[in-house]
Amino acid sequence: MSNALRIGLVGCGGMGNEHLGIVRSAMTGAQLVGVCDYRADRAERMGRQHGVAYWTDFTKFLHEACLDVLHICSPTGYHAAQGIEAANAGVHVLCEKPLDLDLSRIDNLIAACDKNNVRLGCIFQRRAVRGAQEVQRAIAAGEMGRILSCSVSIKWWRSQEYYDKDDWRGTRSLDGGALANQGIHSLDQMVWMAGPVEAVEFAHLDTVSHDLEVEDFAIVVVRFTSGARGVIEATTCCKPDLSTRLEIFGTQGSAALDDAFVVRFGLDGEDRLNTLPDRGKLMGGGSDPWAISLAGHTEQIRDFYSAVIEHREPMVDGRAARVSVDLLDKIYRHASK
Numbered sequence: 605m606s607n608a609l610r611i612g613l614v615g616c617g618g619m620g621n622e623h624l625g626i627v628r629s630a631m632t633g634a635q636l637v638g639v640c641d642y643r644a645d646r647a648e649r650m651g652r653q654h655g656v657a658y659w660t661d662f663t664k665f666l667h668e669a670c671l672d673v674l675h676i677c678s679p680t681g682y683h684a685a686q687g688i689e690a691a692n693a694g695v696h697v698l699c700e701k702p703l704d705l706d707l708s709r710i711d712n713l714i715a716a717c718d719k720n721n722v723r724l725g726c727i728f729q730r731r732a733v734r735g736a737q738e739v740q741r742a743i744a745a746g747e748m749g750r751i752l753s754c755s756v757s758i759k760w761w762r763s764q765e766y767y768d769k770d771d772w773r774g775t776r777s778l779d780g781g782a783l784a785n786q787g788i789h790s791l792d793q794m795v796w797m798a799g800p801v802e803a804v805e806f807a808h809l810d811t812v813s814h815d816l817e818v819e820d821f822a823i824v825v826v827r828f829t830s831g832a833r834g835v836i837e838a839t840t841c842c843k844p845d846l847s848t849r850l851e852i853f854g855t856q857g858s859a860a861l862d863d864a865f866v867v868r869f870g871l872d873g874e875d876r877l878n879t880l881p882d883r884g885k886l887m888g889g890g891s892d893p894w895a896i897s898l899a900g901h902t903e904q905i906r907d908f909y910s911a912v913i914e915h916r917e918p919m920v921d922g923r924a925a926r927v928s929v930d931l932l933d934k935i936y937r938h939a940s941k
């Protein structure tokens with residue numbers, strides 16, 4: 605009998621396809637056993653493509669496929685509900701970013717995973733890149749001194765056709781706007797580097813270039829729990845897109861990253877950039893959501909399977925992934941005052 609982890613996936617769209625490609629080609633010790641999508645044509649196509657069974661009913665899928673791990677690649681607003689059902693069926697949950705759009709649903713998901721003793725992981729692929737990890741480690745160890753400022757800018761382009769192609773995109777309940785979908789990578793990177801945000805001091809959210817119910821342009825000023833300050837600029841109106849940047853500085857150093865690629869890093873008056881064994885990676889996605897590097901995904905999926913086998917927390921667990929949605933929640937609350 606095989607000891608391979610039994611893997612299933614819900615959400616047979618673009619990102620589901622990328623996950624399955626990684627599972628099939630790069631994961632030893634894992635056996636893909638089934639897929640699920642509420643659209644029969646998509647479930648069938650992906651099931652046939654990968655030679656596995658497919659379901660359209662999520663509850664039946666969970667009870668009939670005998671999974672160890674569920675990958676959630678459905679629209680964001682369904683993540684927590686599907687994760688809770690999986691956890692209650694004893695299945696470990698690896699969820700695409702963000703964990704959900706609603707903090708109380710995320711709290712219920714974390715509680716369900718704790719109660720059922722299953723792992724919860726979330727894909728934030730920029731955290732899986734070595735150069736960015738080196739910078740984060742130095743900051744966490746206090747080598748940058750007291751952090752004074754951490755700002756991010758994600759100036760991307762998405763066409764109206766992109767939003768119109770799938771009925772969930774650009775909706776408040778299932779997707780969110782430039783902050784929740786595209787910007788969340790930078791929001792997560794920001795709180796990973798500088799810690800949680802205590803308060804939002806200014807938030808200008810607007811919809812300027814698309815016919816949408818959510819923001820496509822946002823400028824936000826935050827105060828971190830540490831006392832540091834930061835600015836977030838997130839948009840899907842910038843054509844051609846500009847690089848995705850994080851800049852952080854403290855009393856003893858500074859760093860700048862384009863995506864997950866370190867472009868400046870200095871501590872204590874010394875240039876540390878050239879001492880990094882690996883400066884990291886540009887992840888892409890600025891204009892084309894599918895032109896992205898999958899190196900971080902591969903690393904995180906591998907880490908998650910190991911975490912399940914070794915009974916440890918994964919690289920990005922539920923509590924870590926909650927922090928960026930908490931920030932999102934604070935931004936939306938401030939903007940609606």
Ligand SMILES: NC(=O)c1ccc[n+]([C@@H]2O[C@H](COP(=O)([O-])OP(=O)(O)OC[C@H]3O[C@@H](n4cnc5c(N)ncnc54)[C@H](O)[C@@H]3O)[C@@H](O)[C@H]2O)c1
Pocket residue numbers: 614615616617618619620640641642643646662677678679680682700701702727729770785893896
């Ligand atoms: N990490 C990244 O860089 C990255 C990139 C793209 C997307 N994502 C995330 O992946 C998720 C999916 O995005 P996508 O671009 O693949 O979307 P998509 O529209 O291409 O795919 C979503 C699929 O889910 C199916 N679906 C919808 N509701 C469902 C339900 N209730 N039950 C089962 N299936 C359902 C749809 O039919 C569709 O096939 C989103 O949360 C998104 O934020 C992450």
